[in-house]
Amino acid sequence: MFKKILIANRGEIAVRVIRSCRELDIPTAAVYSDADRHSLHVRYADEAYYLGPSKASDSYLRGDKIIEIALECGADAIHPGYGFLAERADFSQACQESGITFIGPKPSAIAAMGDKQVARNTVSEAGVPVVLGTEGQGDLTDEELLKIAPEIGFPLLIKPSAGGGGKGMREVRNLEEMPGLLTASRREAEASFGDGNIYLEKLIQGARHIEIQILADQHGNVIHLGERECSIQRRHQKLLEEAPSPFIGENQELREAMGAVAVQAARAVDYLNAGTIEFLVDEDRNYYFLEMNTRLQVEHPVTEAVTGIDIIKEQIRIAAGQPLRLKQEDIVLKGWAMECRINAEDPFKGFMPSTGTITQSLLPAGPGIRVDSGVYSGFEISPYYDALIAKLIVHEETRNETITRMKRALEEYRVIGVRTNIPFHLALLEDPEFLAGDFDTQFIKDDVPPFSGGQDNQSLPEVAALAAVLAAHQKTQSSAVLIQGGRQATSNWKWLGRWERTTK
Amino acid sequence: MKYYASIGEKEYEIEILSETQVLIDGVPHEIDLKVLRQCQSLSLLVDGRSYDINIYQDNGDWDVLLRGRQFSVEIDDERERRLRLAAGQVARPTGRYVLTAPMPGLVIDIPVGEGDQVSKGDVLLILESMKMQNELTAPRDGTVTRIETKVNDNVERKQDLLVLE
Numbered sequence: 001m002f003k004k005i006l007i008a009n010r011g012e013i014a015v016r017v018i019r020s021c022r023e024l025d026i027p028t029a030a031v032y033s034d035a036d037r038h039s040l041h042v043r044y045a046d047e048a049y050y051l052g053p054s055k056a057s058d059s060y061l062r063g064d065k066i067i068e069i070a071l072e073c074g075a076d077a078i079h080p081g082y083g084f085l086a087e088r089a090d091f092s093q094a095c096q097e098s099g100i101t102f103i104g105p106k107p108s109a110i111a112a113m114g115d116k117q118v119a120r121n122t123v124s125e126a127g128v129p130v131v132l133g134t135e136g137q138g139d140l141t142d143e144e145l146l147k148i149a150p151e152i153g154f155p156l157l158i159k160p161s162a163g164g165g166g167k168g169m170r171e172v173r174n175l176e177e178m179p180g181l182l183t184a185s186r187r188e189a190e191a192s193f194g195d196g197n198i199y200l201e202k203l204i205q206g207a208r209h210i211e212i213q214i215l216a217d218q219h220g221n222v223i224h225l226g227e228r229e230c231s232i233q234r235r236h237q238k239l240l241e242e243a244p245s246p247f248i249g250e251n252q253e254l255r256e257a258m259g260a261v262a263v264q265a266a267r268a269v270d271y272l273n274a275g276t277i278e279f280l281v282d283e284d285r286n287y288y289f290l291e292m293n294t295r296l297q298v299e300h301p302v303t304e305a306v307t308g309i310d311i312i313k314e315q316i317r318i319a320a321g322q323p324l325r326l327k328q329e330d331i332v333l334k335g336w337a338m339e340c341r342i343n344a345e346d347p348f349k350g351f352m353p354s355t356g357t358i359t360q361s362l363l364p365a366g367p368g369i370r371v372d373s374g375v376y377s378g379f380e381i382s383p384y385y386d387a388l389i390a391k392l393i394v395h396e397e398t399r400n401e402t403i404t405r406m407k408r409a410l411e412e413y414r415v416i417g418v419r420t421n422i423p424f425h426l427a428l429l430e431d432p433e434f435l436a437g438d439f440d441t442q443f444i445k446d447d448v449p450p451f452s453g454g455q456d457n458q459s460l461p462e463v464a465a466l467a468a469v470l471a472a473h474q475k476t477q478s479s480a481v482l483i484q485g486g487r488q489a490t491s492n493w494k495w496l497g498r499w500e501r502t503t504k
Numbered sequence: 505m506k507y508y509a510s511i512g513e514k515e516y517e518i519e520i521l522s523e524t525q526v527l528i529d530g531v532p533h534e535i536d537l538k539v540l541r542q543c544q545s546l547s548l549l550v551d552g553r554s555y556d557i558n559i560y561q562d563n564g565d566w567d568v569l570l571r572g573r574q575f576s577v578e579i580d581d582e583r584e585r586r587l588r589l590a591a592g593q594v595a596r597p598t599g600r601y602v603l604t605a606p607m608p609g610l611v612i613d614i615p616v617g618e619g620d621q622v623s624k625g626d627v628l629l630i631l632e633s634m635k636m637q638n639e640l641t642a643p644r645d646g647t648v649t650r651i652e653t654k655v656n657d658n659v660e661r662k663q664d665l666l667v668l669e
Contacts, residue, residue, distance in 0.1 A: 464575035
């Protein structure tokens with residue numbers, strides 16, 4: 001086993017990795033930027049080393065410096081978490097060359113899945129279904145793409161080869177509007193990824209985003225841990241995930257077929273460690289390979305909940321050369337799990353990120369609740385990194401019970417000082433179509449569904465109005481006292497006194 | 505003291521009779537309010553029902569967090585209500601509005617120019633922060649009279665970005 005693991009990440013995922021290392025009795029080394037000296041991952045790790053200025057390109061993306069720190073502190077393995085260096089083939093390569101184990105796939109597999117055209121081509125040759133498109137035809141000119149487009153059929157998508165996060169992606173409804181969109185897509189791809197190559201893909205209407213978790217060891221064993229439903233997204237950012245998918249539900253045949261195909265796709269690139277195959281699934285339950293994430297996913301806890309497997313511990317064991325302890329037939333999905341991503345953003349103001357100090361954080365607790373968080377009361381949210389402050393994961397027997405438990409947990413959860421998307425999640429969990437499991441990737445529009453009430457909650461708006469009036473009344477009273485020359489207010493109202501300073 | 509509190513279309517008339525008694529739309533309620541200062545919460549009992557509440561005041565509106573939901577409450581007191589009725593109608597906001605950066609970030613785009621007429625909700629500026637592109641919009645109709653930043657500028661929180669009149 002490893003002597004020490006360096007965690008090349010920050011926030012909740014760094015804390016998550018530290019927790020598994022502690023349980024495996026492996027010492028940990030954290031790295032941090034200027035903005036993160038006070039972060040939880042620094043406080044929880046056995047050792048912590050300064051990396052550089054707050055901007056990610058000067059700190060968490062400095063692979064050279066991270067390897068240097070690892071060598072100096074005697075870490076023989078690096079866990080990259082997700083984001084930052086997790087999907088950089090050159091970093092995985094550099095670790096290898098320095099004699100440090102990269103807890104993840106080999107550089108060749110990262111590279112093969114990193115270029116979307118190459119990835120589609122590779123898995124398609126291995127017999128994995130892909131959405132009809134121009135993969136395997138190399139980088140085509142605009143003229144060639146315009147000629148092929150009608151054969152694929154409209155609507156279709158223009159996608160950058162180097163893509164990610166929806167950047168440079170364009171939806172095309174007809175041939176007339178296509179030339180302008182090609183130009184725009186190439187320009188955005190060039191600006192975002194330094195690579196203007198694009199390809200076409202048929203747009204599947206009403207598609208769901210369902211992904212399969214894979215584990216692959218160094219002894220040729222590849223298993224899958226079932227699916228995750230990730231269709232609830234806003235601008236290509238996932239907000240809520242669940243396992244199993246209500247669309248697959250009891251359909252064990254479909255689950256096994258998709259799982260087998262995912263294993264096949266992983267084998268096609270000689271995959272090692274934990275990874276995820278993303279599929280688009282249409283209304284007729286046809287499924288198509290979308291891409292492979294060659295790293296740990298943000299939403300891995302829902303799979304951990306229903307399988308009982310600690311995926312990070314498995315990652316570490318695999319990287320240390322141990323064979324998988326479980327066979328495919330040992331994997332049994334138990335109950336239902338759901339994750340809400342709690343972001344520091346204001347759902348009532350266009351999901352604008354909210355920075356500032358978290359003055360209070362009161363976490364939900366009780367049966368079936370798990371919170372993976374990187375923040376605490378007094379923590380300052382900086383503008384340098386993403387807005388994810390915590391993941392709330394609940395587990396119950398059925399989907400309905402899971403939703404009820406999630407609502408209970410969201411109602412308990414208090415974050416004061418920055419705005420969060422908790423009200424958005426509660427509104428979503430009361431939406432009849434969501435409750436019926438009837439949604440696709442286009443389900444979330446830009447506005448928050450209105451508060452629908454429900455029998456127990458009829459009185460909430462009235463109580464909110466009353467509370468606001470009591471607060472406003474107190475404010476008026478205290479300014480009146482000031483005008484009267486600071487005479488002490490004898491009224492019991494004074495308890496409201498400093499609400500303004502404390503809640504602002 | 506009588507207040508009018510509205511949430512969306514719905515208005516509540518709330519009269520504070522004493523520290524323990526209020527009328528909501530004429531119906532009497534027993535209340536008991538305690539401030540839990542360390543938790544920055546209000547514990548409010550209304551006829552024995554218990555509510556745990558957090559309140560933000562934001563641009564004159566009161567945002568109330570209650571059981572994970574958020575309600576934006578607008579409040580008028582009796583005097584403001586009389587003045588407003590005497591003035592004929594709800595006052596339309598006019599005058600200068602200075603758009604400031606809600607957070608530090610990088611200016612990605614300014615789709616308006618000086619002298620442009622804009623309507624409420626129009627995008628004035630796109631600010632990149634926390635890996636997201638955020639659209640800052642006009643809070644009301646007006647004319648852009650000054651732009652005090654440019655594309656690719658790094659701006660600080662609360663820095664003036666542009667002026668609407």
